[in-house]
Structures are given as structure tokens and as C-alpha cells.
Amino acid sequence: MARRSFLSTAGTVAMSLVLVALLITAHSYFITPEQETAPIAHTGARGDVVDAGRFTMKVGKVRLAESVAEESFGGPELQKAKGVWVVVEAAVEPTLSPMQAGTPTLTNGDDFEFLAGTQLTTTIDQSSVPFEPGIPRRGFLVFEIPTKRLTPPLTLRMHMTDNGLDDRLAAEAQIDLGLDAGDIEALRAKAAPKVTISEPGYA
């Protein structure tokens, strides 16, 4: 005539709770659709030629500027930053076939992600000319960033696609600009009032 003892019922309840907790934990490890289709990143440092499989990218000098100027139909146009312009010199070269640039992003140490300036037309990513294999395109990438968000490490990410539309599993270069807090402070101290963003060069 055994009723189940209180202890065994409590044990079952406790075990159920543990299993539910484990289920919830396991769920948080599920790969999200974002992760499944994210661009495939190839990491590297500033100054190195980073091989992203479908293209290579090299990042050179980094400057800060209060405004940038670019040639436009109506003469040079000056754009003042809300914050500061991060002006990055870069060269990009597809390895196999013509490619289109996705809009690059700059990520800071607090996980903020800033999009490259889309209001300029002579940066290497916004130029409408497709990237041809074997012909490196050298020029500028610019990011308009609030000064307080210049927290290290600053990482530049750029992906390239075949058609400019579908960026799933695209090739991506992820390049650490290699600036610590001191470097950023020094760059800020000698920020240029104006940097001219010239047309990209091909050589």
C-alpha cells in the first residue's frame, strides 16, 4: 500500500526542473539563421595583405579628420563630421572574378558597429565601377563616428559579393586597425581639419 514518498516526488520535480533548465541552456547554443549565413571572415592586421579567399585586402594609413572633401559635379564638396571622420587607406583586389563591395563597417571595443559613409561617391566601396580580378583598387574608406565611440580595438570589416545583393556566406576581410587608446589619442591630437578623398587608383 505504498504511496509514493514525499522524497521521491520532490526528487522527480527537482529532476524535471534541472532538465528544463538544461533544455533552455541548450537552446541558447542553437545556431541562429544569422550565424548560419553570416559572411565568412578572414582576419588579419593592418599592414598585412589579408587573403579573404575571393579577394585580398590591405589596410594602410589611418587618419582622423574633421571634414572630408571630394570632387563632385559642382566642384569640391566639403562634409563636416558629426563627431570625427576615420579615414582609412585601403587596397582591394578580387582573386577570381568581378565582385561588388558590400558597405564596410567599423566595430569598436564596446561592440558598436558603424557603417561606412554612404554619402560620398569616391570611396572605394561606393564607387559604382565593379572590382576586376587582378586589378587592385586603392583608395579611401571613411567612417563618421562620434568621438566617444573611438574605443579600442577598432576593427574594419568589408565583404564582397558576386552580385551586390546576396551577402550570405560572402567573403569577408576583418582587419584589426591595431590602434590602442594611446594611438587613438595621438591621432585625435593631430586630426586634420580636412582630408581630400580622391578617386580610387588602379595599380
Place this chain on the structure above:
Amino acid sequence: MAHHAAGQEATAGDFLPRGPLARALLFAVLAIVIGSLVLALWATGGLAKAPDAPPSAPGRPISNELFTVTPHSATVTIDKDKGPEPVLEIRADLVTKVKEPVEFGALNGIIAPSIQPGKARVKSIDVLFERNPEGLYTELQPQVSEKVLLTWPLPKKVAPDSVESVALTIWDAQKTGGFWDERERWGAGEERVGTVEIPVERG
């Protein structure tokens, strides 16, 4: 010899106390708890839909999970540069709360103006930054406050002169995946966060 004694298995009701008095007490307590919950529900207005808050005046910030918007004024104008169609413009302060850029298109449905009188809906939001109205921007940078012009083409059936005011509803924002593309994007939820009645000035 009774080898198989009856009543070994747990039956429904086994978890209840055995004594009739204890059972009666338990049910009495349950009845009181449920009764007081029903009373509390009745006192707070029952399950009927709460009436929408009356529209507030412009100039006050409205916040959801994605952004804070402060609408100031509205106009109906014809922007000669953009075409012959009349455009509804709302001047506002806008700042996002997330750490990644937000495409302007994500605001469709979350910021929902309804034209008064007639309650006509507008589609396809565009965002201009006041500091550079000619600049081509596509996204809001993370947590960077901007003075913006939110613009929508006026529906063809609405005569520009007939518009008296705009009831601007801000919905809650949710990140959900699509049916085919399961990557999560911002979209409107089902709760109104605020409604503003903005008189329309002629432009």
C-alpha cells in the same frame, strides 16, 4: 494469496491530502485565492481592451525598444528635386538604442502616420538628415542622435490641400525572422507606444 495487491499504482488525486477536513480546507483556500484574483481583475477593468491613450502634443519623446523619436512638426510639400508628387514631411529628432546600424526601411510600419481627415495611410518611409539634406544616407548609425525629416509620398487619392493634420502612431519594435529568410529584422509589434497629433503646415 493475493500476489497482486490493488492500489499499488498512483491514481489521480493521490497528491491531495487524505483527510476530508484537510481536503475541504485546501479547496476553501483555493476558492478564496481564485475568487480574489477574479475580483482584482474586475476591479482593474476586466479583460476588455484598454482604451488607447489620447494623442499627445508634438515635442515629446516617444520610445520603443529600437529608438526614441521626438516629432516636432509636419508639412505637405512638393519637393521639386524629387519629382512632381506631393510629400508628407515630419520634422523630428531620432536616435536608436541598439549598437548596430538600422536601415531606414526598418522604420516602415513602426512609425505609422495616418492622414487626417480620412485616415489615409502612407507607405515607404525615407529619411533625410537636416545637417546634409542632399546626402545619400541609407541607415541610422548606432545611438547617434540626428535631426531628421521623415518623408512619405502622399497617396494619390489625397489632395494636398485637404490635409489638416497627421496622427502619428509609434508601434513597439520587435526583431523577428521572415518566412523564407529567417534572419531577424526589426519590424512593428502589436502594441502602440504612443500617438501624436501633429497639425500640418502648408509648405
